[in-house]
Amino acid sequence: MSFSIVAGLRYRSLDTAIHRLDPRVKLLISASFLINALLFNEYFGGMGTVASIIVASQLSLLSIAKSHRSLLMAMRGAIPLIAIVYVLNSLGGWAEGIPLEEQLYRATASSARFLAFITSFSLFFLTTSPDEFGLLLFKLRVPYTYAFVFVAAVRLAPTLADEVQDIIDAQRSRGRELEGRNPIRILRGVVSIFTPLLINSLRRAYEMAEALEVKCFGASQKRTSYRELRMRRTDYAVMLVTIASEALVLYLRALGILSGLP
Amino acid sequence: MRIAEGEVVAIMGENGAGKTTLLKHLNGLLKPSKGRVKVDSVDTREATVATLARKVGLVFQNPDSMFFCTSVMEEVMYGLYMFGYSEEEARERCREVLERFDLWSLRDKSPFILSGGEKKRLTIAIVMAWSPKYLVIDEPTSGQDREGKQRLLQTIETIMGEGRSIILSTHDVEFVADLEPRVVLMSQGQVVAEGEAREILTDRALLEKASLLVPQIPSLFLELNRRCGVGLEHRLLRVEEAVCVLRGRFFRGSGVGCDELLDSRRPQI
Numbered sequence: 001m002s003f004s005i006v007a008g009l010r011y012r013s014l015d016t017a018i019h020r021l022d023p024r025v026k027l028l029i030s031a032s033f034l035i036n037a038l039l040f041n042e043y044f045g046g047m048g049t050v051a052s053i054i055v056a057s058q059l060s061l062l063s064i065a066k067s068h069r070s071l072l073m074a075m076r077g078a079i080p081l082i083a084i085v086y087v088l089n090s091l092g093g094w095a096e097g098i099p100l101e102e103q104l105y106r107a108t109a110s111s112a113r114f115l116a117f118i119t120s121f122s123l124f125f126l127t128t129s130p131d132e133f134g135l136l137l138f139k140l141r142v143p144y145t146y147a148f149v150f151v152a153a154v155r156l157a158p159t160l161a162d163e164v165q166d167i168i169d170a171q172r173s174r175g176r177e178l179e180g181r182n183p184i185r186i187l188r189g190v191v192s193i194f195t196p197l198l199i200n201s202l203r204r205a206y207e208m209a210e211a212l213e214v215k216c217f218g219a220s221q222k223r224t225s226y227r228e229l230r231m232r233r234t235d236y237a238v239m240l241v242t243i244a245s246e247a248l249v250l251y252l253r254a255l256g257i258l259s260g261l262p
Numbered sequence: 263m264r265i266a267e268g269e270v271v272a273i274m275g276e277n278g279a280g281k282t283t284l285l286k287h288l289n290g291l292l293k294p295s296k297g298r299v300k301v302d303s304v305d306t307r308e309a310t311v312a313t314l315a316r317k318v319g320l321v322f323q324n325p326d327s328m329f330f331c332t333s334v335m336e337e338v339m340y341g342l343y344m345f346g347y348s349e350e351e352a353r354e355r356c357r358e359v360l361e362r363f364d365l366w367s368l369r370d371k372s373p374f375i376l377s378g379g380e381k382k383r384l385t386i387a388i389v390m391a392w393s394p395k396y397l398v399i400d401e402p403t404s405g406q407d408r409e410g411k412q413r414l415l416q417t418i419e420t421i422m423g424e425g426r427s428i429i430l431s432t433h434d435v436e437f438v439a440d441l442e443p444r445v446v447l448m449s450q451g452q453v454v455a456e457g458e459a460r461e462i463l464t465d466r467a468l469l470e471k472a473s474l475l476v477p478q479i480p481s482l483f484l485e486l487n488r489r490c491g492v493g494l495e496h497r498l499l500r501v502e503e504a505v506c507v508l509r510g511r512f513f514r515g516s517g518v519g520c521d522e523l524l525d526s527r528r529p530q531i
Contacts, residue, residue: 166327169322169327170322170329171330173320175344177312178312196329
C-alpha cells in the first residue's frame with residue numbers, strides 16, 4: 001500500500017526557474033488553476049477541455065521544475081478516488097436515464113475536473129519550501145503563530161506519511177493482512193491505522209510543543225526573520241502573464257465562447 | 263547468503279550499509295527487485311507479509327514504530343489474535359511472555375511511557391508471543407544503557423538456548439563479541455565478509471572496510487603485541503577470561519578458577 005498522493009506532493013529542493021519564483025507568484029498561478037477548475041462546472045461548457053488544459057499546463061510547468069514525475073506519482077495515487085468519482089457519475093447519469101455516450105462523457109469530464117481540482121496546488125507545494133510558505137503567510141499578514149501552525153502542518157505531512165507506513169509495517173509484521181484483492185479486508189485494515197496514527201500524532205504534537213518552548217517560541221513580540229521575500233523582474237513578468245491569462249479565460253467564459261465544448 | 267535453522271547470525275556494518283533493508287526482506291516488507299529471498303523454500307514475492315510473519319518475527323529498531331495499541335497487554339495480544347489464537351490461549355501466552363520478560367506488572371500501562379529498556383524488551387516479547395521460528399532483531403542495543411544491554415544479552419542467550427534462529431543487525435561489536443554468532447559484514451549495500459565472530463571481529467583490516475572497530479579486548483591484545491612484542495593470541499574473550507590469560511602470561515599462574523574458565527571456552531577459541 002502506498003500513500004503516493006501525499007508523497008507525490010512532497011517538496012523537493014531543486015534549483016530551477018520555477019523553484020526560484022517568488023512563492024506569491026506560484027500561489028497566484030495555483031489559485032488561477034483552482035479557480036478555473038471550479039468555474040467550468042457545466043458538462044457542455046468546456047469542463048473536460050479546461051480540466052485537461054489545467055493538468056497539461058501543470059505537467060509542462062513541473063517538467064521545467066524537474067518535478068513532473070512527482071505529479072504523475074500523485075495522480076497515480078489518486079486513481080482510486082478518481083475511479084469512485086467516475087462510477088458515481090456514471091450511476092447518476094444512468095439514474096437520470098440519459099444516453100450511454102453522454103453518461104460516459106459526463107463521468108470522464110467530471111473525473112478530469114476532479115483531477116484538476118486535487119492537483120491544482122501541486123505546482124505550489126512541489127516547488128515551495130515550508131520556510132517560503134511561512135514567509136508568504138507572514139507577508140499576507142497572517143499572525144506568526146497561525147503561519148507557524150500552517151508551516152508545521154505542511155512540514156509534518158511527509159513525517160506523518162512515514163508514520164503511517166511504520167504503523168502499516170508494524171501491523172503487517174504481526175499478521176494483519178493488508179495485501180491481496182479483498183477490498184473489505186483492506187478497508188478494515190486501513191481503518192485500524194487511524195487510532196494509532198491519532199495517538200502518535202498527538203504524542204508528536206506534544207513533543208513538538210516542548211521543543212518549541214525549549215527554543216523560546218513566542219518569547220518576543222517583535223520577532224525578526226532570517227530571510228525576506230523580494231519580488232524580482234521575472235516574478236513581476238510571470239505575475240502579469242498569469243493575471244492576463246486568467247482575465248482572458250474569464251472574458252471567454254463571460255462571452256460564452258466555450259459553451260457547447262466538451 | 264543462507265541462514266540455517268537454529269543458527270545465530272549478526273549482520274554488521276556501518277550506518278546506511280543496508281542492514282535494515284536486508285532484514286525487511288526477510289518477512290517480505292520489502293520485496294527483492296533482483297535475486298530471490300526464500301524462507302523455508304517459500305519465495306517472499308509470492309507470500310504476503312502476514313503469512314511470512316508467522317515464521318519470521320521482526321523486531322523494529324525503533325520500539326515506538328512498533329506500538330499502536332493503548333496498553334502493553336493489548337500490544338502482545340494483537341499478533342496472537344491476528345494469527346487466530348483463541349481468547350484463552352492468547353491470554354495464557356500473553357501472561358507467560360510478559361512474565362518471562364519481566365513486564366507483567368506493566369501490562370496495563372501505555373507502551374509509550376515505558377523506559378527505553380522496557381520498550382525494547384516489550385518489542386521482543388510481542389514477537390516471541392507467537393513463537394516464530396526465526397527471530398529477527400534490528401539494532402537490539404540502540405538507545406540501551408549498560409544494564410539494558412546486559413539484560414538483552416541474557417534474553418537473547420536464553421532464546422538461543424531454545425534452538426531458535428536469531429538474526430540481528432548491529433554495529434555494536436562488543437555486544438556481538440559476547441554473543442559470538444556467525445557474522446555477516448556489510449558495507450554500502452554489499453556483503454563484504456562472512457564467517458565466525460572470532461575470525462571477523464579480530465580482523466582489523468576487514469572491520470575497517472565496514473567502518474567498525476575491533477572489540478576492546480582483542481584490540482588490547484593487538485596493541486600489547488605491537489608495542490611489547492609479547493605474542494598474545496588476539497582472540498575474542500570476556501573480561502574475566504582476558505584477566506586469566508594475562509595472569510597466566512605475565513604473572514606465572516593462572517589464578518583461581520582460570521583453567522576451568524578457559525577450558526570451557528577452548529572449543530570456541
